[in-house]
Amino acid sequence: MAPGRLITWSPSVTLVPSRGCFNACGYCSFRLPLHQAIPLEPPEALAQLQRRPQALEVLLLSGEVAPGSPERRPWLGRLLALSRLALAQGRLPHTNAGPLSPREMAALARLNPSMGLMLEGLGPAYDRLHRRAPSKDLSVRLGQLQQAGRLGVPFTTGLLLGVGETQAERRQALELLAQLQRRWGHLQEVILQPWRPDGEQGRPLDRQERADLLATIALARRLLPPEVHLQMPPNLWPLEALPEALEAGIDDLGGIDGTDVINPAYPQPTPQQLERLLGCHGWRLRPRLCVHRAWWPWLPPGLRQRVQRLAVALEGPAASPAHHAC
Numbered sequence: 001m002a003p004g005r006l007i008t009w010s011p012s013v014t015l016v017p018s019r020g021c022f023n024a025c026g027y028c029s030f031r032l033p034l035h036q037a038i039p040l041e042p043p044e045a046l047a048q049l050q051r052r053p054q055a056l057e058v059l060l061l062s063g064e065v066a067p068g069s070p071e072r073r074p075w076l077g078r079l080l081a082l083s084r085l086a087l088a089q090g091r092l093p094h095t096n097a098g099p100l101s102p103r104e105m106a107a108l109a110r111l112n113p114s115m116g117l118m119l120e121g122l123g124p125a126y127d128r129l130h131r132r133a134p135s136k137d138l139s140v141r142l143g144q145l146q147q148a149g150r151l152g153v154p155f156t157t158g159l160l161l162g163v164g165e166t167q168a169e170r171r172q173a174l175e176l177l178a179q180l181q182r183r184w185g186h187l188q189e190v191i192l193q194p195w196r197p198d199g200e201q202g203r204p205l206d207r208q209e210r211a212d213l214l215a216t217i218a219l220a221r222r223l224l225p226p227e228v229h230l231q232m233p234p235n236l237w238p239l240e241a242l243p244e245a246l247e248a249g250i251d252d253l254g255g256i257d258g259t260d261v262i263n264p265a266y267p268q269p270t271p272q273q274l275e276r277l278l279g280c281h282g283w284r285l286r287p288r289l290c291v292h293r294a295w296w297p298w299l300p301p302g303l304r305q306r307v308q309r310l311a312v313a314l315e316g317p318a319a320s321p322a323h324h325a326c
């Protein structure tokens with residue numbers, strides 16, 4: 001089978017250190033006002049890890065505290081403590097907690113083999129949604145991606161798509177990411193995330209939305225250097241149409257937990273469902289760690305050795321392709 005027919009995903013568990021956030025993005029149903037948020041304490045975090053023993057990636061997905069506020073230090077302390085807890089449990093933390101100072105990012109990078117921050121997008125539609133979200137200012141986001149490059153942190157970023165932006169604005173955003181990658185080489189994956197409305201029940205993408213997104217995936221594949229993986233969260237795309245997204249250029253399905261804490265109305269497919277569907281279309285699904293193999297040489301020696309050991313545990317002996325009734 002050609003290597004291009006390989007699709008990766010990361011068995012993951014999401015810990016939310018706090019939903020408290022000083023931003024108020026127009027589309028967010030995750031945040032709580034800072035004074036209402038109850039921080040995640042280590043015993044509860046440990047219980048959540050133990051409920052997902054197979055998840056080697058621990059996604060730390062947090063609301064944000066304003067830089068310079070008195071709560072910033074304990075907030076960072078919690079991220080560091082949860083990262084250490086993940087490592088102590090034989091897992092790998094991947095923190096996505098908004099913009100960080102160089103010192104904060106460097107401290108987390110000593111424990112996190114990879115980290116992430118969405119670019120989100122550029123143009124008036126995003127400006128409107130981010131009116132009350134200082135962290136989402138485009139120059140702040142680009143500065144963070146540069147800082148991660150300077151620090152040599154394997155990084156995940158992405159675009160939130162379908163909030164009213166034009167195809168030209170999508171292209172501009174992808175060109176900015178391509179420039180960053182050519183300069184620093186640290187972008188291991190770009191998530192192309194369809195925005196979906198919240199509610200009791202998810203609303204599937206319609207035909208036109210899908211066609212626009214397929215064009216964007218193909219454009220991203222043309223514009224971004226080939227080492228950058230293109231990621232689609234499989235619960236936000238109609239499962240039966242996933243092969244179309246793969247044909248357009250998606251080669252990674254990201255971290256998959258039992259539920260999606262950001263989009264709980266959109267159930268995650270199981271790895272077995274994905275394997276069966278992909279197998280029927282000639283694709284092979286393979287689990288990976290939060291840091292893609294090409295970026296392992298970037299890691300500090302202790303973290304690199306840990307990653308290498310866990311990869312052996314995750315991948316095991318090469319299995320023969322399964323046969324599926326299609």
Ligand code: SF4
Nearest residue numbers: 021023024025028031
């Ligand atoms: S920064 Fe994240 S958590 Fe905070 S309001 Fe925006 S989307 Fe929600």
